[in-house]
Amino acid sequence: MNAPSGDVGGGLYAAQQKVYPREVTGRFRTLRTAAIFALLGLFYLVPWTQWSARQAVLFDLPARRFYIFSLTFFPQDFFFLTWLLIIAALSLFFFTAVAGRLWCGFACPQTVWTEVFVWMERLTEGNRSQRMKLDKAPWSPRKLGRKSAKQVLWVGFAMLTGFTFVGFFSPIRELMTSAFALSLGPWETFWILFYGFAAYGNAGYLREQVCKYMCPYARFQSAMFDKQTLIISYDTARGEPRGARGRDSDYKAKGLGDCIDCTLCVQVCPTGIDIRKGLQYECIACAACIDACNDVMTKMSYPKGLIRYSTQAALEGKPTRILRPRSVVYGILLLGLMVGFVVAVAARSPIGIEVLRDRNALYRETGEGWVENVYTVRVVNKDAGPRRLLLTLEGPKELSLEAETTELQLEAGEVKGFPVRIRMRAGALRGGHEIELEAKSLETGKKLARGESRFIAP
Amino acid sequence: MSASDADRPPPWSRLRQDVGAVVWSSFLAACLAAMLFFAAFDPLTLASDDNPPWWLESRMTGYSVGFFFFWFVCAVAGFLTSALLHSSAGAGQRGD
Ligand code: SF4
Ligand code: SF4
Numbered sequence: 275m276n277a278p279s280g281d282v283g284g285g286l287y288a289a290q291q292k293v294y295p296r297e298v299t300g301r302f303r304t305l306r307t308a309a310i311f312a313l314l315g316l317f318y319l320v321p322w323t324q325w326s327a328r329q330a331v332l333f334d335l336p337a338r339r340f341y342i343f344s345l346t347f348f349p350q351d352f353f354f355l356t357w358l359l360i361i362a363a364l365s366l367f368f369f370t371a372v373a374g375r376l377w378c379g380f381a382c383p384q385t386v387w388t389e390v391f392v393w394m395e396r397l398t399e400g401n402r403s404q405r406m407k408l409d410k411a412p413w414s415p416r417k418l419g420r421k422s423a424k425q426v427l428w429v430g431f432a433m434l435t436g437f438t439f440v441g442f443f444s445p446i447r448e449l450m451t452s453a454f455a456l457s458l459g460p461w462e463t464f465w466i467l468f469y470g471f472a473a474y475g476n477a478g479y480l481r482e483q484v485c486k487y488m489c490p491y492a493r494f495q496s497a498m499f500d501k502q503t504l505i506i507s508y509d510t511a512r513g514e515p516r517g518a519r520g521r522d523s524d525y526k527a528k529g530l531g532d533c534i535d536c537t538l539c540v541q542v543c544p545t546g547i548d549i550r551k552g553l554q555y556e557c558i559a560c561a562a563c564i565d566a567c568n569d570v571m572t573k574m575s576y577p578k579g580l581i582r583y584s585t586q587a588a589l590e591g592k593p594t595r596i597l598r599p600r601s602v603v604y605g606i607l608l609l610g611l612m613v614g615f616v617v618a619v620a621a622r623s624p625i626g627i628e629v630l631r632d633r634n635a636l637y638r639e640t641g642e643g644w645v646e647n648v649y650t651v652r653v654v655n656k657d658a659g660p661r662r663l664l665l666t667l668e669g670p671k672e673l674s675l676e677a678e679t680t681e682l683q684l685e686a687g688e689v690k691g692f693p694v695r696i697r698m699r700a701g702a703l704r705g706g707h708e709i710e711l712e713a714k715s716l717e718t719g720k721k722l723a724r725g726e727s728r729f730i731a732p
Numbered sequence: 733m734s735a736s737d738a739d740r741p742p743p744w745s746r747l748r749q750d751v752g753a754v755v756w757s758s759f760l761a762a763c764l765a766a767m768l769f770f771a772a773f774d775p776l777t778l779a780s781d782d783n784p785p786w787w788l789e790s791r792m793t794g795y796s797v798g799f800f801f802f803w804f805v806c807a808v809a810g811f812l813t814s815a816l817l818h819s820s821a822g823a824g825q826r827g828d
Contacts, residue, residue: 336791338774352771359764461792487749488756 293482295392296402296541300565309380310389318434321441326658328445335443339687345619346656346687350626354619361611366491368604370498372596374505375559378492384484385558387435387477388544391428398424402541428478429470436470482545485558495555501586502595506559508539508550508581509589516550521574532580536570539563539581549581625663625713626654627725636730639700646676646697647729651711653692655684662716665694669709672702673729681716696729703731750814758806765802770795 323330325343332341340347347354369377378385399405399420411417440462441449452458458466476484485492499505513533519525533550540548542562547554549563567581585594632648639645655661663682667675677694684690696709712724744752775794779785787797 335770335795338791349771349774355767355771459792461796464796483744483752484756487744488752490757490760 293544293546294402294406295544295546295562296538296566297396298542298562298565298569300568302561302565306380306389306560310386313381313386314390318438321438321446329447331442332445333443334445344658346658348626348654348656348689350628350654351622351656354615354622357611357615357618361608361615364604364608364611367498368601368608370495371500371503371604372601374499374503375492375495375557376504378485378558379560382558384476384489385560387473388481390431391477392481394427394431395424398427428474432470432474432478433466435473436466436468439469440465482556482558486545486556492555492558500598500600501590501592502598502601504583504585505553506549506557506561506564506581507553507584507586507589508533509579509584510550510552511589513550513580532571532576534570534574538566538570542566553586622656623723624655624657625661625722626656627711627713627723628652629711629725629727631727637732639732640697643700644697645700645731646695649694649696649711649727651692651694651725652689653682653684653713653723654689655686658686660685663713663722664716665692666712666714667696667709668712668724669696669729670703670707672698673707673709674698675711682713698729698731700732703729706730746818750811750818754807754810754814758803758810761806762799762803765806766795766799769802770798 320331321329325341328341330341330343334341338349366377395405399408408417408420437449437453438446440446443465444462449458449462452462480488509532512531514531515529516533516535517525517528517530518535519528519530525531537548539550540546540563542565543549544560544562545556545558547556549557561583564581564583568578571578571580588594628651630650630652632650635648637645637647651665653663661684663684665675665677665680665682667673673696675694675696677692682690682692694711707729708726709729710724710726713722714720715722775788775791775798776784778794779788786793788794
């Protein structure tokens with residue numbers, strides 16, 4: 275771990291120097307660009323996708339329901355959310371153990387948005403040396419023009435990002451109408467600005483400093499890695515001793531390795547580390563150094579891959595095994611959880627029932643010798659079509675169900691409360707008794723859901 | 733252009749590292765807390781009478797205020813933890 279530098283305190287507002295990573299081209303650069311297009315394409319387009327007259331993916335927080343294509347989730351489905359979180363945590367362990375920080379280099383929002391902001395910076399301020407020169411130069415109309423162009427792009431893109439983000443939680447088409455009519459709600463406005471500002475700050479300014487100093491994932495790397503984990507590494511045995519040489523010189527005779535010490539791998543690194551010093555937690559596995567080094571190797575007519583995807587085991591000359599206890603156990607667990615999740619969602623009852631006791635009275639004695647308990651039955655229809663249900667009581671035979679109607683009619687996605695009473699002849703039972711209210715399909719008679727409660731007698 | 737350390741940013745100061753780490757990890761923790769809490773509880777039913785305080789008047793307000801509340805509480809815990817870990821208790825006695 276980095277020892278903190280001498281200046282403790284006061285440094286928070288000190289001007290920070292920037293990283294000026296050199297631009298790079300190559301196979302992995304292309305792959306990363308493809309990943310960025312795919313992921314950001316999904317992010318910006320998914321909210322606009324429609325599914326049977328509504329937004330296909332909408333986490334409708336105000337209405338407390340999530341729509342994901344044909345599925346609708348309600349707070350009653352809380353259990354699926356926790357299940358998903360467990361799957362997410364386990365995937366993290368699994369993919370990190372197998373593929374290292376592939377996530378960081380290719381999929382983390384931090385990296386992906388940073389790439390876009392860096393691209394906009396390049397577009398307006400030029401390449402690495404042009405940017406360094408521009409920053410050192412005194413203010414001039416040209417500098418002002420370039421810097422403002424960059425800010426216009428950044429702020430515009432950040433606002434679009436914030437807007438899209440909110441569009442996952444509040445219908446995006448209506449959001450756009452109100453944005454143009456300047457009638458956005460206060461919280462919508464706030465969250466658009468908040469998320470937009472977070473994107474602007476994190477991707478425009480903090481960049482890989484987030485990975486280096488703030489992200490917990492980066493620090494757990496050593497706990498999740500093993501010798502078989504895919505990492506980006508420099509082949510020390512092949513590269514050392516490093517040293518400058520002429521293009522056609524017989525460097526082997528001089529006792530030199532393949533590394534020509536051009537330091538390009540360091541210049542392209544967005545976190546500013548030297549991969550030749552070995553695996554470091556700062557490395558976000560962006561593969562920029564691979565591309566840079568392969569370029570050099572090609573120019574020198576040396577074989578590629580002095581820096582490459584490899585594993586600790588392979589570097590030590592041992593075989594790499596993808597199948598090993600750690601990956602197999604994680605993999606089986608993960609697969610089991612995912613299959614279970616899909617099965618559980620598919621088998622999810624389309625109806626949810628909650629029986630809420632009247633809070634005001636334990637029981638009520640009517641004039642005609644009956645004792646009653648009062649309930650509200652809350653029924654949710656999670657189905658995509660309307661449903662007709664029959665409500666029945668399961669419990670001691672002394673009890674009977676009294677309601678205006680026991681035939682319940684619910685539209686698709688509707689949540690409705692029905693008042694019901696359960697009663698018995700006075701004195702038939704004493705104390706508390708478990709009861710269940712069951713909803714059956716009126717058409718098929720199939721039991722769809724049940725809700726539990728208690729009947730209290732004097 | 734050489735790759736000397738001069739054109740690299742200096743490492744963050746300790747204070748900056750602490751603030752960065754605490755703000756970011758408490759943000760992640762608050763996201764999780766808010767998600768689980770509001771999946772289980774509806775802001776509109778949290779108030780027990782007909783005259784709810786302003787932060788429970790609408791769901792969006794409830795969620796938003798709740799999220800910042802969680803963030804704040806998590807950040808307090810984070811700052812206290814980092815302060816405790818950095819101020820070495822008993823360093824004099826153990827001589828380390
Ligand atoms: S270190 Fe953290 S923030 Fe950076 S890319 Fe990896 S996961 Fe994302
Ligand atoms: S060492 Fe290479 S892979 Fe790692 S962050 Fe730097 S350039 Fe990217």
